[in-house]
Amino acid sequence: MNRACIFDVDGVIRVNNAVRKNGPYYTLDYSQVEYIDGIFSAHKLLQDAGYKIFWVTMQNCIKEGKITEQTVHDILIKMVADFKCMDIYIDDYQICQSKEENDESKAQSKCEAIQKLAMVYSIDLSKSIGIGDRRGDIEAYDLAGVGKTIQALLPYGDKLHPNAYDSYKNADSLRWVLYQVVSKSFHSINMWLDLFQKIGKIWGNEYCIVNSEQGNYCSKILELKEGHRSSRHYHNNKHETFVVLSGIVHIGLHDSVIKAIAGDRIEIETKAEHWFESKYGVAYILEVSTYHDDDDCVRLEVSS
Numbered sequence: 468m469n470r471a472c473i474f475d476v477d478g479v480i481r482v483n484n485a486v487r488k489n490g491p492y493y494t495l496d497y498s499q500v501e502y503i504d505g506i507f508s509a510h511k512l513l514q515d516a517g518y519k520i521f522w523v524t525m526q527n528c529i530k531e532g533k534i535t536e537q538t539v540h541d542i543l544i545k546m547v548a549d550f551k552c553m554d555i556y557i558d559d560y561q562i563c564q565s566k567e568e569n570d571e572s573k574a575q576s577k578c579e580a581i582q583k584l585a586m587v588y589s590i591d592l593s594k595s596i597g598i599g600d601r602r603g604d605i606e607a608y609d610l611a612g613v614g615k616t617i618q619a620l621l622p623y624g625d626k627l628h629p630n631a632y633d634s635y636k637n638a639d640s641l642r643w644v645l646y647q648v649v650s651k652s653f654h655s656i657n658m659w660l661d662l663f664q665k666i667g668k669i670w671g672n673e674y675c676i677v678n679s680e681q682g683n684y685c686s687k688i689l690e691l692k693e694g695h696r697s698s699r700h701y702h703n704n705k706h707e708t709f710v711v712l713s714g715i716v717h718i719g720l721h722d723s724v725i726k727a728i729a730g731d732r733i734e735i736e737t738k739a740e741h742w743f744e745s746k747y748g749v750a751y752i753l754e755v756s757t758y759h760d761d762d763d764c765v766r767l768e769v770s771s
Contacts, residue, residue, distance in 0.1 A: 475604045479600050516728050523577055524543075535540045577611075697744065703738060
């Protein structure tokens with residue numbers, strides 16, 4: 468099953484015209500689209516963490532006759548293209564219209580759209596994230612069974628919903644909230660890392676818990692600094708498994724790149740070329756393997 472992040476559109480991705488002085492209530496033309504600060508980097512963080520990305524937007528302006536459904540599609544398609552230009556790929560979007568003009572009906576309509584996406588794309592909603600600016604968005608995510616809900620707190624927006632997992636007010640706080648959610652921050656690890664032998668690396672630090680030649684087993688914790696990559700290498704004898712403890716880790720394995728977050732396990736067989744890096748903050752990997760011998764490592768590219 469896949470995990471996903473579902474974004475509301477108005478007030479989350481683009482400026483909600485309802486809070487503009489003397490502005491139109493709805494976004495009725497692509498020329499009115501103004502992206503909220505930090506939304507591209509937020510999408511990139513989630514994409515790099517392996518989340519599918521969906522937009523679900525309530526557009527009752529269609530049935531009110533203010534805009535046609537085709538025009539709403541045209542605007543969203545152009546917005547999707549804007550994100551694609553930044554190498555960010557939106558998997559799909561849904562346009563909602565509620566039967567009644569009340570919060571309960573809107574939440575139900577949005578819930579059905581989310582569940583439809585989950586069915587089509589094999590999404591585990593319990594491991595997914597929902598982001599909205601309205602209390603009704605949070606209720607829709609709750610109804611659909613979304614695991615973590617995040618509310619944008621706008622100057623003229625709704626008050627924080629009591630069921631919201633977290634909230635943010637600006638681009639920096641959004642990036643921080645998302646990083647914490649997807650990484651399952653492992654702060655307590657620093658309290659006991661000093662118990663183990665520390666080996667400094669260009670990409671961070673390696674802490675050896677045990678390395679037994681007689682028993683043919685080894686365990687380490689790898690501390691990855693942001694923006695650094697290990698060497699591309701392989702082992703002639705060593706067989707290892709990486710378990711991501713915290714952070715977002717990119718692992719190159721053969722000719723593919725695996726985007727892993729806390730709890731993900733990656734098996735690296737003998738002689739399999741691999742590398743690893745963290746692009747967003749410090750990350751930690753638990754390495755469990757057969758005996759480690761420095762002479763067994765063949766480096767094809769140096770660390771950076």
